[in-house]
Amino acid sequence: MDLKIVNYGAGNIKSIQFAFQRLGYEAILSDNPDEIIKADKVIFPGVGEASSAMKKLKQSGLDALIPKLEQPVLGICLGMQLMCNCTEEGDTKGLGIFNTNVKRFSNNVKVPQMGWNTVRSLKSNLFKNISEGDYMYLVHSFYAENCEESIATSDYELEYASALQKDNFYGVQFHPEKSSKAGEQLLKNFLEL
Amino acid sequence: MLTKRIVPCLDIKNGRTVKGVNFVDLRDAGDPVILAKQYADLGADELVFLDIAATLENRKTMHDMVLKVAEQVNIPFTVGGGISSVEDVDALLHCGADKVSINSSAVKRPELINELSNKFGSQCVVVAIDAKQIDGEWFVHLAGGTIPTDIKLFDWAIEVEQRGAGEILFTSMNHDGTKAGFANEALAKLSELVNIPIIASGGAGTIQHFADTFIDGKADAALAASVFHFGEIPILELKKELKKQGIPVRL
Numbered sequence A: 001m002d003l004k005i006v007n008y009g010a011g012n013i014k015s016i017q018f019a020f021q022r023l024g025y026e027a028i029l030s031d032n033p034d035e036i037i038k039a040d041k042v043i044f045p046g047v048g049e050a051s052s053a054m055k056k057l058k059q060s061g062l063d064a065l066i067p068k069l070e071q072p073v074l075g076i077c078l079g080m081q082l083m084c085n086c087t088e089e090g091d092t093k094g095l096g097i098f099n100t101n102v103k104r105f106s107n108n109v110k111v112p113q114m115g116w117n118t119v120r121s122l123k124s125n126l127f128k129n130i131s132e133g134d135y136m137y138l139v140h141s142f143y144a145e146n147c148e149e150s151i152a153t154s155d156y157e158l159e160y161a162s163a164l165q166k167d168n169f170y171g172v173q174f175h176p177e178k179s180s181k182a183g184e185q186l187l188k189n190f191l192e193l
Numbered sequence B: 001m002l003t004k005r006i007v008p009c010l011d012i013k014n015g016r017t018v019k020g021v022n023f024v025d026l027r028d029a030g031d032p033v034i035l036a037k038q039y040a041d042l043g044a045d046e047l048v049f050l051d052i053a054a055t056l057e058n059r060k061t062m063h064d065m066v067l068k069v070a071e072q073v074n075i076p077f078t079v080g081g082g083i084s085s086v087e088d089v090d091a092l093l094h095c096g097a098d099k100v101s102i103n104s105s106a107v108k109r110p111e112l113i114n115e116l117s118n119k120f121g122s123q124c125v126v127v128a129i130d131a132k133q134i135d136g137e138w139f140v141h142l143a144g145g146t147i148p149t150d151i152k153l154f155d156w157a158i159e160v161e162q163r164g165a166g167e168i169l170f171t172s173m174n175h176d177g178t179k180a181g182f183a184n185e186a187l188a189k190l191s192e193l194v195n196i197p198i199i200a201s202g203g204a205g206t207i208q209h210f211a212d213t214f215i216d217g218k219a220d221a222a223l224a225a226s227v228f229h230f231g232e233i234p235i236l237e238l239k240k241e242l243k244k245q246g247i248p249v250r251l
Helices: A015-021 A033-038 A051-058 A063-068 A079-081 A180-192 B033-041 B056-072 B086-094 B104-108 B111-120 B153-162 B183-192 B207-215 B237-244
Strands: A003-006 A027-030 A041-044 A073-074 A086-089 A098-104 A113-118 A135-140 A142-145 A150-156 A157-164 A169-171 B003-015 B015-020 B024-029 B047-051 B077-080 B097-100 B124-133 B138-140 B147-152 B166-170 B197-202 B221-222
Touching: A003 A015, A003 A033, A003 A051, A015 A027, A015 A180, A015 B056, A033 A063, A041 A079, A051 A063, A073 A079, A079 A086, A079 A142, A079 A169, A086 B033, A086 B197, A098 A157, A113 A150, B003 B033, B003 B197, B003 B237, B015 B033, B024 B033, B024 B207, B033 B047, B033 B056, B033 B111, B033 B237, B047 B153, B056 B077, B056 B086, B086 B097, B086 B111, B097 B111, B104 B111, B104 B138, B104 B147, B104 B237, B111 B124, B124 B153, B138 B153, B147 B153, B166 B183, B183 B197, B183 B207, B207 B221, B207 B237
Parallel strands: A003 A027, A003 A041, A041 A073, A073 A169, A086 A098, B003 B047, B003 B221, B047 B077, B077 B097, B097 B124, B124 B166, B166 B197, B197 B221
Antiparallel strands: A098 A142, A113 A135, A142 A157, A150 A157, A157 A169, B003 B015, B015 B024, B124 B138, B138 B147
16 A cells, blocks of 8 residues: 655654554655655644644645545644644644634643543544544644534543544544554554545 | 543663662663553553663663654653753654653753744653752752752743643652652642643552542642552553542543
8 A cells, every 4th residue: 555644844753654564554754746646545744833834835835735635634633733724823824624723722721632532423434443432642732623524522621623524534633643552443444444 | 531641651771671769779670662562551641761871872772762662652652861952852753752851951951941842842842850848848959869959849840831841740859769659739739830731750659649649639640660660550450440539541
């Protein structure tokens, strides 16, 4: 399988590569639009700050490429947030794939949310063999507002979208590569889409 | 619901796990990669690796270890010890570490916290604080607790949050190694003062100590070493008991 990770200098890519390696697949980093467009599956990672991440995407033209992809695409963490309409982080316009906005948790809770939280209201084959109430590992200060494209929700201060799907585009707020068995199952499901 | 985290800490010296009692008298507790994998399988929520003898020669051994852990372990882990620059952190994150923990270097040059959180995001910057209560006042100590400073714990905690730390790992030197419970009063005060997660460290001896630090100490995570390494407290049993007491844990 031709599995590509969009490389725009974001975050800890090694963990994602190792997670696929444990499943027996090689995920290759690429910033080349011609390579990415031909891949069977595309991972869109992201850790860091939204506006600078978006700037990097624009520099390499990847901002125009990603919404045009037709194969299954999985955005992880900030990757998912950048696929939304806009985010309050750095007042950044997103790729507009998911019709929802990204906001910051208030100071009524500790920010970032850090640790294991449950996912529920699971829809989509992405959650095949994952149960309501299974735990995923999250680290984030901003959240996507719950919307019609939610395929999982979590609670932290309020109910928010912890996973989204529109057509071939999938996004997860949690880190499946760090979410033990449930995360492994999700990555496996993505490979089988 | 967000759960409370149980965090085994592996003190690393020359690529091996050791545990100090009151920061001295080192005992050998095994291969860190094997231990890490075991902990992940047994239900640990996160792991911390502290390079307690961080030297330049040791650096490569540590990078190799981090790579091997990242390759085999499917839960998040933090690496600390001897980290003093953006380059140090870059190298560790590239080896697959999820977060780094800085301590003395942050006290010596607090701007390091800003630099790291700007470059890598605050989610991967843990500021570890070792403090000792002297005549009722908590003072920050450096270099594995060997060097006292006149910096007050609570002032420092507020400053590290403002500079962009994503989490505080607080070790009470009065409690560390005693197995008599965590410093819950100081922990609760920390939790009220800052709005980032607090990891309690130092003093774990019984299952009830963990329950107490989550309830009385308001800690978000609890870290321990020897009680886990030597099998005194099995993680599954610990989490079952915490759940029984109404504390949210991942089971």
